[in-house]
Amino acid sequence: MKTTKIIIANLKCGGCEHTIKTKLSELEGVESVIVNHEEDSVTIYHNEKSTKEDFTKKLHDLGYPEATEENGLLLQLKSYASCIVGRINK
Secondary structure, rough: OOOEEEHHHHOOHHHHHHHHHHHHHHOOOOOEEEEEOOOOOEEEEEEOOOOHHHHHHHHHOOOEEOOOOOOOHHHHHHHHHHHHHHHHHH
């Protein structure tokens, strides 16, 4: 099993955490996902079929770009939408 840790932007609350865990867990090869609010990080435990690029793309699509990426208004708005969905489904 491999471990990938990604520092992200726009992580705000438990709703964000729920959305991130749920959506990343749907990716092939993902065993578990841990979100750390204090570090603004996501740690993914996965097999060889999954890559960091798969995870960063999914996070970007949800509005949580890697902290090294530009974080424009559109991504911030996406993260708020993901946050609301996470709170509703939690």
